[in-house]
Amino acid sequence: xxxxxxxxxxxxxxxxxxxxxxxxxxxxxxxxxxxxxxxxxxxxxxxxxxxxxxxxxxxxxxxxxxxxxxxxxxxxxxxxxxxxxxxxxxxxxxxxxxxxxxxxxxxxxxxxxxxxxxxxxxxxxxxxxxxxxxxxxxxxxxxxxxxxxxxxxxxxxxxxxxxxxxxxxxxxxxxxxxxxxxxxxxxxxxxxxxxxxxxxxxxxxxxxxxxxxxxxxxxxxxxxxxxxxxxxxxxxxxxxxxxxxxxxxxxxxxxxxxxxxxxxxxxxxxxxxxxxxxxxxxxxxxxxxxxxxxxxxxxxxxxxxxxxxxxxxxxxxxxxx
Amino acid sequence: xxxxxxxxxxxxxxxxxxxxxxxxxxxxxxxxxxxxxxxxxxxxxxxxxxxxxxxxxxxxxxxxxxxxxxxxxxxxxxxxxxxxxxxxxxxxxxxxxxxxxxxxxxxxxxxxxxxxxxxxxxxxxxxxxxxxxxxxxxxxxxxxxxxxxxxxxxxxxxxxxxxxxxxxxxxxxxxxxxxxxxxxxxxxxxxxxxxxxxxxxxxxxxxxxxxxxxxxxxxxxxxxxxxxxxxxxxxxxxxxxxxxxxxxxxxxxxxxxxxxxxxxxxxxxxxxxxxxxxxxxxxxxxxxxxxxxxxxxxxxxxxxxxxxxxxxxxxxxxxxxxxxxxxxxxxxxxxxxxxxxxxxxxxxxxxxxxxxxxxxxxxxxxxxxxxxxxxxxxxxxxxxxxxxxxxxxxxxxxxxxxxxxxxxxxxxxxxxxxxxxxxxxxxxxxxxxxxxxxxxxxxxxxxxxxxxx
Numbered sequence: 001x002x003x004x005x006x007x008x009x010x011x012x013x014x015x016x017x018x019x020x021x022x023x024x025x026x027x028x029x030x031x032x033x034x035x036x037x038x039x040x041x042x043x044x045x046x047x048x049x050x051x052x053x054x055x056x057x058x059x060x061x062x063x064x065x066x067x068x069x070x071x072x073x074x075x076x077x078x079x080x081x082x083x084x085x086x087x088x089x090x091x092x093x094x095x096x097x098x099x100x101x102x103x104x105x106x107x108x109x110x111x112x113x114x115x116x117x118x119x120x121x122x123x124x125x126x127x128x129x130x131x132x133x134x135x136x137x138x139x140x141x142x143x144x145x146x147x148x149x150x151x152x153x154x155x156x157x158x159x160x161x162x163x164x165x166x167x168x169x170x171x172x173x174x175x176x177x178x179x180x181x182x183x184x185x186x187x188x189x190x191x192x193x194x195x196x197x198x199x200x201x202x203x204x205x206x207x208x209x210x211x212x213x214x215x216x217x218x219x220x221x222x223x224x225x226x227x228x229x230x231x232x233x234x235x236x237x238x239x240x241x242x243x244x245x246x247x248x249x250x251x252x253x254x255x256x257x258x259x260x261x262x263x264x265x266x267x268x269x270x271x272x273x274x275x276x277x278x279x280x281x282x283x284x285x286x287x288x289x290x291x292x293x294x295x296x297x298x299x300x301x302x303x304x305x306x307x308x309x310x311x312x313x314x315x316x317x318x319x320x321x
Numbered sequence: 322x323x324x325x326x327x328x329x330x331x332x333x334x335x336x337x338x339x340x341x342x343x344x345x346x347x348x349x350x351x352x353x354x355x356x357x358x359x360x361x362x363x364x365x366x367x368x369x370x371x372x373x374x375x376x377x378x379x380x381x382x383x384x385x386x387x388x389x390x391x392x393x394x395x396x397x398x399x400x401x402x403x404x405x406x407x408x409x410x411x412x413x414x415x416x417x418x419x420x421x422x423x424x425x426x427x428x429x430x431x432x433x434x435x436x437x438x439x440x441x442x443x444x445x446x447x448x449x450x451x452x453x454x455x456x457x458x459x460x461x462x463x464x465x466x467x468x469x470x471x472x473x474x475x476x477x478x479x480x481x482x483x484x485x486x487x488x489x490x491x492x493x494x495x496x497x498x499x500x501x502x503x504x505x506x507x508x509x510x511x512x513x514x515x516x517x518x519x520x521x522x523x524x525x526x527x528x529x530x531x532x533x534x535x536x537x538x539x540x541x542x543x544x545x546x547x548x549x550x551x552x553x554x555x556x557x558x559x560x561x562x563x564x565x566x567x568x569x570x571x572x573x574x575x576x577x578x579x580x581x582x583x584x585x586x587x588x589x590x591x592x593x594x595x596x597x598x599x600x601x602x603x604x605x606x607x608x609x610x611x612x613x614x615x616x617x618x619x620x621x622x623x624x625x626x627x628x629x630x631x632x633x634x635x636x637x638x639x640x641x642x643x644x645x646x647x648x649x650x651x652x653x654x655x656x657x658x659x660x661x662x663x664x665x666x667x668x669x670x671x672x673x674x675x676x677x678x679x680x681x682x683x684x685x686x687x688x689x690x691x692x693x694x695x696x697x698x699x700x701x702x703x704x705x706x707x708x709x710x711x712x713x714x715x716x717x718x719x720x721x722x723x724x725x726x727x728x729x730x731x732x733x734x735x736x737x738x739x740x741x742x743x744x745x746x747x748x749x750x751x752x753x754x755x756x757x758x759x760x761x762x763x764x765x766x767x768x769x770x771x772x773x774x
Contacts, residue, residue, distance in 0.1 A: 055366045057551035060357045125574060125602075126431030126547065155602075157470035158463040165462035179470075210577040243431060247363030247551025249579040270430060273520040274556050298460075 045085070046071065056278030059248055062285045066092050090312050096281050097308040098290035104237050104264055106292050106305045108143040116148070116194040118202045118227060118234035120187075121267075122220060122257055123241035125208030128269035130159065132241055132295060133203045134166030135303035141170055145200040150190030151176035152183040152223060155207040163205050169300060173197075183207065183219065184226040191230035204235065211256030224261045239292060241267045244277035254283045265292035268306070272296045352377050355399065362580030365555045368406075368589050376402050400616055406585055407612035412594035415541045415568055420510040421453075423501060423537050427530050427565060428545035429557055430518030433573035435464060437545055437599055438515040439471030440607040445511055446477060447605075453509040455500030456481040457493040457533060458517040465489045468515055474604060478509070493517065493529055498536045514539070521560030531564055542567045543596065546587065548575045554583035555590045562591040569596035572610065576600040584615055653746060656710040659702045662695050700728040701738050713739055 046067055053063040070088055100106040103113050119136075121129050130153065137147045149167050151174060153159040160176045167174040175190040187204050194202045206223060209216035227234040240263040242250050257263050268277050271294050280291045291306040352373045359369040379398045416422050424441070426434050438454055445452045454472050456479060458464035465481050472479035480500040482490035490496060497514050504512040516533060519526035534542065544567040546554060561567060570591075572584050575598045588595055595610040644661075647653040702710065704727030709716050716724070721735045728734070 051366055054360055055552045057553070060360050124549070124577065126433055128431055156467070157474075158466035161463035161466045162461070210574060212578045213576075243547070243549075245429065245547075245551060245553045245557070246549050247554075247579075247583065248361055249363070249549040249577065250551075252578055270520070272522075273429070274522060274553055279551065 049085075049089070053278065057247055057250075057282075058278035059251065059282035062096070062282040065285065066096075093281055094308055094312045096285045097311070098284055098288060099308065100265060100290045100292055100306075104292075106265075108139045108145070108305070112145075112200060114231075114233065114236050116191070116199045116202045116231060116234075117236055118191065118194075118204065118231055119237045119239060120204045120206065120224060120227070120235035120261065121239050121241060122206050122261060122263070123208060124210050124253055125156075127208065127241045127243040127246075128295060129153075129208060129241045130162050130166065130205055131298075132239075132267050132269060132293070132303060133163065133205050134170060135295065135300060136293065137166065137172050137201075137203055138170040138300045139303060140201045141172055146198070147172040147201045147203065148190060148194045148197065148199040149174040150187055150202060150204040152186040152190070153205050153207040154179055154181040154183050154186060159205070159207065184223045187223050188226050188230050191227055191234060195231065202234075211253045211260075217256060217260040220257075221260050237264045238262055239265050239267050240289070241269060242279065242283075244268050244271045244279075245273060246279060248279070248282075250279040251282060251286060254287050254289065258287060258289070263289055265290055267291075267293045267295065269295035272302075348377060348380060351395070359582060362582035363549075363551050363554070363586075364582035365552060365586035365590070368555070368586045371589075372402060372406065403585065403616035404613050406589045407615050408588050408594050409612060411609055411611055412569065412596060413609075414596065417540045421501065421504040422511045422541070423504075423539040424511065424513045424541045424543060425530075425534060425537065425539040425565075426513065426515050426543050426545060427561060427567070428518060428571075429520060429547070430461075432518065432545045432547045433599060434458075434518060434545045435467050435471065435515050437543075437571055437573060437597075437607070438468060438513050439475055440599060440604055441513055441597070442472065442477045443475045443604045444607050445513075446475060450511050451477075451509050452511040452513055453478045453480060453500070453504045453507070455479070455497060455504075455512060455514045456489070457496045457500070457514050459489050459491050459493050459496065460517045464515075464517070471604070478507070480504070480512075494532045494536050497533045501537050512537075521557045521564075527560075527564050534565060541569065543569050543571050544593075545571045545573060546583065548572045548581040548583060548598075549577060549579045550583040555586045558587040558591050562593060567591075567593055569594050571595070571597045571599065573599040576606070581615060651746065651750060653749065654711045655702055655705065655713050655742065656707070658742065658745075659699065659710070662699060666695065697728075697730065697734065698738060701725075701730065701735060704728040713742060 049070070050063055050067055053066060054060065058066075066089070069092060070085070073088060105112070121133055123129050133149065137149060140147045147170070149163060149172060151160040151163045153163070154177060157179070160179065164174055164176065175186065175193050177186050177189075183206060190202060190204060193199075204223075204227070206220060207216075209220065211217065224235060224238070238257075238261050240254060240257050242253065246253070254263065254266075266280060266283065266289055268280055268291055271277050277294075283289060284291065291308075291311075294304050294306050294311075296302050296304060355376070356369050356373045359372065360366065364372070376395075376398050379402070380395055414422075414424070426438055426441075428434050435458065442452045442454050454468060454477060456465040456468045458468070465483075469479050469481065480496070480503050482496050482499065484490060493516065497516075500514060501512055514533065514537065516530055517526070519530065521527065542565050544558060544561050544565070546558065550557075558570070570584075570587055570593055572581065572595055575581060584595060587593075595612075595615075598608050598610045598615075600606045600608060644653075644657070647657060701724060704724045705716075709720060709724070716735075716739065721732050725732045725735050
């Protein structure tokens with residue numbers, strides 16, 4: 001497992017594979033059935049492949065792209081066995097997923113390029129922003145970094161209380177105001193506090209908002225702008241949290257949030273359900289935004305650094321590989 | 322990137338129109354396009370395939386192939402099939418014979434259960450009921466606080482059990498059971514039980530919600546689902562329904578720009594009615610669900626019904642009846658036209674209104690629509706005498722000059738208005754004749770949805 005780097009241990013891999021179990025049995029099972037008893041790739045196999053990809057929420061556009069490239073390969077090589085097809089699909093999907101940029105290291109123990117390193121977390125309602133922040137805070141703390149949380153979700157009832165409970169669990173301080181306070185002011189204060197206490201990492205929680213609500217998206221842009229005034233260059237990362245069960249609307253979300261606050265990475269949550277999270281393949285393909293973390297359970301440790309090799313590996317090979 | 326389904330149909334049907342007929346080849350091509358558009362709207366793969374097969378059977382019927390306008394028949398076939406799949410009629414909440422009516426809320430994490438619980442309490446309260454909410458989500462940090470805050474905003478009592486340290490009791494079944502007793506004791510007629518979000522593959526949690534069901538014997542179990550959910554929606558809905566035998570489905574976050582294909586899929590797989598649509602952050606942003614409106618949304622047809630409803634706020638039934646008669650008998654005059662303009666102005670911003678009309682919304686997205694667009698027309702009509710308004714054909718040259726002067730405009734402007742008005746009347750004549758005979762696609766029928774099959 002060391003092959004995949006990033007301090008991944010056996011536990012993590014097991015967890016990911018367990019989390020992806022459903023994805024695999026759906027996705028891999030379908031491909032297996034699609035190619036069963038066949039020697040070569042024909043239209044029927046490609047149709048079944050299309051179904052497997054679409055039902056994993058990969059999206060029609062990206063699916064058509066992938067199938068098109070495989071068709072081209074098949075036409076070129078004349079003869080592709082179904083075994084080769086599997087390798088081909090794996091390569092294609094892996095090549096669509098991006099690695100995190102070096103100035104935004106995904107590993108929690110890696111040295112950070114800024115101090116404080118400011119991370120703003122955004123997304124639509126109910127995707128798991130606050131929970132993800134709790135888990136990320138815990139992982140950074142574990143890696144020996146000092147973390148500060150900013151409760152800039154001042155809208156939803158009890159959102160601050162929820163983040164507060166996470167701050168207690170992770171053992172990290174939090175900056176908060178009252179419900180209905182100006183979120184930009186909370187963010188500003190949080191960064192001021194981070195500077196005076198020499199925090200390594202600052203995580204700013206924001207209220208969930210639907211991406212088509214112009215007023216709320218403008219508010220988010222403002223929260224981001226204000227941070228730059230307190231710490232030049234901040235936020236250094238903007239993470240968009242996506243629910244793995246979201247369908248094609250996730251593409252719209254990525255588009256709108258990128259336009260408003262320049263998303264630098266994705267967090268894919270709730271991957272322990274039967275949802276396939278295939279949307280990240282589509283988003284990577286269309287927006288060139290890497291997946292940074294994945295959430296695979298409810299526990300404090302159930303957040304992992306995304307590793308595309310491991311992801312695709314888990315998707316296709318299963319636990320015994 | 323997300324072309325609407327109706328756009329795709331239009332594009333696919335261009336070929337058909339060119340050839341004047343639908344043939345098997347262009348049906349196959351069109352059906353593939355329709356299927357892809359449905360998948361883009363997150364309609365489940367199997368549902369989409371079954372759907373296109375049924376539409377195909379319908380349109381390959383001889384009568385459609387020979388019809389005068391196969392294109393419209395095609396769209397209508399798709400629309401009808403959608404409404405049918407979404408459930409023909411709206412279904413109300415169940416009520417207990419002996420109060421309290423117990424409503425159990427269940428769903429995945431983040432689907433919006435707690436917010437919906439608050440909204441439902443608010444909705445019931447506005448209908449004269451006396452609801453109480455129970456906080457049986459004992460896992461998510463601060464979930465109980467969230468429900469308490471919402472209940473305070475709505476002004477309904479909330480039941481929760483906290484220990485001496487203020488930490489909620491870690492036993493959801495007990496909370497729910499005691500809540501029902503409390504509701505009965507305090508004479509509340511409805512109890513809404515909010516539960517923790519759970520994955521349908523989490524066996525322990527699924528057992529818990531079944532235990533809550535057994536302990537409280539709910540009259541109504543609502544499965545809450547995020548309308549942005551993708552292909553997996555069907556699996557979760559099926560799993561919840563298998564365990565709980567739910568009575569209805571609630572779609573949340575419909576104020577986003579999702580097409581909500583998940584709704585279509587869930588309805589057709591679990592065969593349970595969708596009862597509510599939740600459409601915003603405010604507590605009153607909850608509406609009863611109407612299948613035909615959802616069908617229009619999935620098709621990208623605009624929201625004709627909401628348009629009509631806005632109109633209905635301005636026009637009462639009697640007036641509408643009168644107006645329709647005028648359309649038919651050609652008695653519609655400039656005074657009527659003027660009155661209509663006033664009412665349209667009262668309906669809200671012109672751009673918003675136009676956006677609800679199929680096909681128009683997208684076309685005007687980038688254009689600034691001037692809300693004063695009617696100003697000149699109004700000025701011209703205001704300069705006319707009642708006789709002139711009732712008899713536009715009697716407006717001769719000298720009257721035109723006087724009207725133009727009165728409105729501070731040119732004679733050409735008067736001519737323009739009168740010409741427009743004549744054309745409008747001609748159109749009305751055609752339309753009322755069409756709907757009278759009902760031979761072509763009947764617009765009224767299309768917006769009303771399908772009452773019978």
